[in-house]
Amino acid sequence: LAHTSSTLFSEENCQLLQHIADRIAIAVGNADAWRSMTDLQESLQQENHQLSEQLLSNLGVGDIIYQSQAMEDLLQQVDIVAKSDSTVLICGETGTGKEVIARAIHQLSPRRDKPLVKINCAAIPASLLESELFGHDKGAFTGAINTHRGRFEIADGGTLFLDEIGDLPLELQPKLLRVLQEREIERLGGSRTIPVNVRVIAATNRDLWQMVEDRQFRSDLFYRLNVFPLELPPLRDRPEDIPLLAKHFTQKMARHMNRAIDAIPTEALRQLMSWDWPGNVRELENVIERAVLLTRGNNLNLHLNVRQSRLLPTLNEDSALRSSMAQLLHPTTPENDEEERQRIVQVLRETNGIVAGPRGAATRLGMKRTTLLSRMQRLGISVREVL
Structure with a gap:
């Protein structure tokens, strides 16, 4: 263009090129603005995702x-x-x-x-x-703009x-x-x-x-x-946790659905502790949600279908249920801790420090051996000191 004649482009040509240049400049500006907005949108989405994850991670x-x-x-x-x-x-x-x-x-x-x-x-x-x-x-691949x-x-x-x-x-x-x-x-x-x-x-x-x-x-x-x-x-290996989880999910779902459900029948807890729960805690939560939906009244109306009714073969003992229900009915307080400590110490003395077995302290207290050992550790009870 530098070596072309000055008469090659007329005034009209120059005006046309100027209009085209203006349109191109607008298009480039819009493209830059769109790219900036896209980057900002992605940044905001990532920030929102991070904040949501942070709330959950608390x-x-x-x-x-x-x-x-x-x-x-x-x-x-x-x-x-x-x-x-x-x-x-x-x-x-x-x-x-x-x-x-x-x-x-x-x-x-x-x-x-x-x-x-x-x-x-x-x-x-x-x-x-x-x-x-x-x-x-x-530009890493098609569509990577x-x-x-x-x-x-x-x-x-x-x-x-x-x-x-x-x-x-x-x-x-x-x-x-x-x-x-x-x-x-x-x-x-x-x-x-x-x-x-x-x-x-x-x-x-x-x-x-x-x-x-x-x-x-x-x-x-x-x-x-x-x-x-x-x-x-898996949940089937810790059945003593099921009553606490069931109560938590019931309260959570009832609050979410504006229901007044304040009790879980003993038979319902017994049923919950008898299933093998292949879906574990998530399956338990879903079962409780369905029960809350179907409940009309203050007592949870549990519905377990045939597909779910796979009984645990080893759960014939009610000790885990009794222990878990006692925990629900009598929340832990310093006074309860001291009463429980005295009761465990007394039973240990009566059984000569034997914890397991049909005549052991765990059986007499109506709880599993592992549960009793956990309570003893929490309450600072030593068999040697008791005897």
Whole structure:
């Protein structure tokens, strides 16, 4: 254009080009504004997600409802590992509360004021999971019109909860292993290394060791995740927790539905403690929700269908039920603690310090041996001192 004749473009041509240039400038400006708005929207969505997760993560160990020794032992391990930055692998059947334990670990950790970010490895297609975990740069693939931060970047300084880790595709496992080893990521389509300071908690209901044997899960990744394993007990192995959980869920559902339900019949509790609960705590919560919906009155009207009526073969003893109901009817207070302590000490003396067996203190007190040992530990009772 610099070497063309000045007569090549007329005044009309120049005006037309000026109009075109103005329109192009407006289009470019609109594109920039749209990109900025898109980035802001994504940032706000991520912030909203983080705040929602933070509200949920404020549940600590004190909010977990239990009275069984199995859960007491588990939560002691939670308290120990929470204070470190070690990777945790939570194993347990569906519905046992793996996410609740992960949130408790985060809330008890030094990272409690930073985000807790969750991703379900089974809920996202393999083609999208890499971008969700590690992010992508603009232009990394068709449709990648903006840079996207992955969950590792969002969780920087905090905790990343990898739920259903057993469903992580094999092709992504080396990349996750590298992040755990090097503490740095590369976005999809990018070449820049980004350091991340993230504590990883993984959870699964699958047998990862068997998957390693079957070459469905990398052994090096398994060992990297299995630094501090936690095994969650199924609900059928801690029936003494069922009355407390049932009462909690009943109150929660009744409050939500504006119902006045203030009692659970003894027979209903007996039924609840007799099922094997393949869906564990989540299934119990669903059963209670249905019962609250169908209840007309102040007493919970329990409905258990045939599919659910699988009795536990070993639950012929009523001691766990009596013990759990006593806990419901007589909440723990200093006065109750002292009365209970004196009663346990007296029975231990009468049985010459024998705890288990048909003539032991546990049987006479109407509770399981593990429950009695837990009470003795809590109340500071030693058999040696009693005798």
